[in-house]
Amino acid sequence: MFGPFERMVAWRYLRARKGERFVSITAAFSLLGIALGVAALIIVMAVMNGFRQDLVGRIIGLNGHLTVHPASGRALPDHEALVERLRSLPGVTQAAPTVEGQVLLTGEGGGAAGGLVRGIEPGDLEARRVVARGIRRGRLDDFGPEDTAVVGIRLAAKMGLRLGDRITLVLPQARGSDFSAAPKQRGFRVVAMFDAGMPEYDGRQVYIPLEAAQSFFGLGEAVSQVELFVADPSQVAPVTEAVRAALAGQPLRIADWQGANSSIYAAVVVERNVMFLILTLIVLVAAFNIISSLTMLVKDKGRDIAILRTMGASSGAILRIFLLCGATVGCGGTLIGFALGLGIATNFDGLRAALLALEGTPLFRPELLFLTQMPAVVEPREVVSVLLMGLGLSLLATLYPSWRAARIDPAQALRHG
Known part of the structure; x- marks a missing residue:
């Protein structure tokens, strides 16, 4: 040229x-x-x-890529069969039943704060790499007995907690008649502290064993939700449609991470x-x-x-x-x-x-x-x-x-x- x-x-x-x-x-x-x-x-x-x-x-590593909730109420009964069915769907790598609830937290030193408690099986918590890789104090292997807890490191600093301290969960819901109404509370021993790198989670998140959470929130054998993890989070839409098709006709609500965190x-x-x-x-x-x-x-x-x-x-x-x-x-x-x-x-x-x-x-x-x-x-x-x-x-x-x-x-x- x-x-x-x-x-x-x-x-x-x-x-x-x-x-x-x-x-x-x-x-x-x-x-x-x-x-x-x-x-x-x-x-x-x-x-x-x-x-x-x-x-x-970090966001989806803590919360799951897909979440299955009950359409009404706060309990998801017969979750074992649901979990097994969801695990068999193509693209789903993990299905974890969890219990979630807002509580008041108090420490041995008198510190108090509002927090989000999540009940989860120890194996499912270890599979969440954001938490497993973010352990700064203690060991995740000690999590499992009913009186143990894993807390966010900023929450521990705010409440003055150290490893081995007991943290008390207070559920300010009335029990009994109006005259005998009293908050429900239960203590847990802090065995590990994690740093996810996000104050929204490190400053308010507490993990306790699933059975302890079921008992504390009065759910019996039920759970609050089932969290699903998929192979490719960017391609969550096809898996969402597959989950909807598999659960069609059941009183369940399905949300993916893109919809739940759409603003961010x-x-x-x-x-x-x-x-x-x-x-x-x-x-x-x-x-x-x-x-x-x-x-x-x-x-x-x-x-x-x-x-x-x-x-x-x-x-x-x-x-x-x-x-x-x-x-x-x-x-x-x-x-x-x-x-x-x-x-x-x-x-x-x-x-x-x-x-x-x-x-x-x-x-x-x-x-x-x-x-x-x-x-x-x-x-x-x-x-x-x-x-x-x-x-x-x-x-x-x-x-x-x-x-x-x-x-x-x-x-x-x-x-x-």
Whole structure:
């Protein structure tokens, strides 16, 4: 497409020579601008992907991907047969019966707080990796006897709890007649403390054995709900439909994690799209810089263009010369930004550790400490789309100045040059 003559002239125009350094410096800044824009777009998209994946993983790692509730009331009887049926469905990896309820918590030191108690089997709790990997004090193996409890580390700090202390659960519901009404309470020994990295859970969550929760809340052999985990949380919709079909006609209510956390999920998606739009504008501004620098080059080389035309160069050759000049700046900057952004995104963990060590002080408050552990996830389709967008904008930016260069009248240029 580009002949030796056109490549030679384009290269001479791009080189900085005496008296022409301003145009070349402008082209260099245009290249740097589009490189930084593309690199920033790739890095921020990778970080946003990592943030979304980490946040969603923490939320659904604690609550399950699907939840089956009773349509009315708070008890789900005959849950053993229901659990076995749900475990046999394709895509379901775990079905855990649980009991859930709001209580008042009191500690030995006099601390009190509201909390969310969840009764669960020890094996099902161990299968929840967010809790199992987040144990900071104690051992999850000690959870099992009816008087044991696993609490969030921020809740323990707020109530002044230590391992081995007893925490009392108070259920402020009347028992008996109006004159004999009294709250129900029961004590549990704290055997472990977990840190899920989210204050909403670490500051109010308490796990107790399933049988103890059934007895405490007066459910007998029933449970509050059955939580399901699927192989691919992003593809939860087909499994939801399969569960609905399997439980059709039964007085049950089914909710998936996307519906239960729709506001959080939507906010993350909107923020990601807005960041993509903002950073795309940076690349667009860099593309306009290419237009301005190439327009200045055309104006500066007007007499040279006229001489080339009188020596036999066609308007198509002039067009291709300036297309090559603009493409060298734009596409070169895009490729440099692609390499820089991909290099930083794929080595984000090491660079983050170096930045934290250099800073010497925490970048985030303890409530947002999980941000310092947030991964960067590079999605190939996004990187390719950013690369193609950068190349496309760079090529589009060269069209108008190149067309103007090809339309220069040699006689007019020589007369006014």
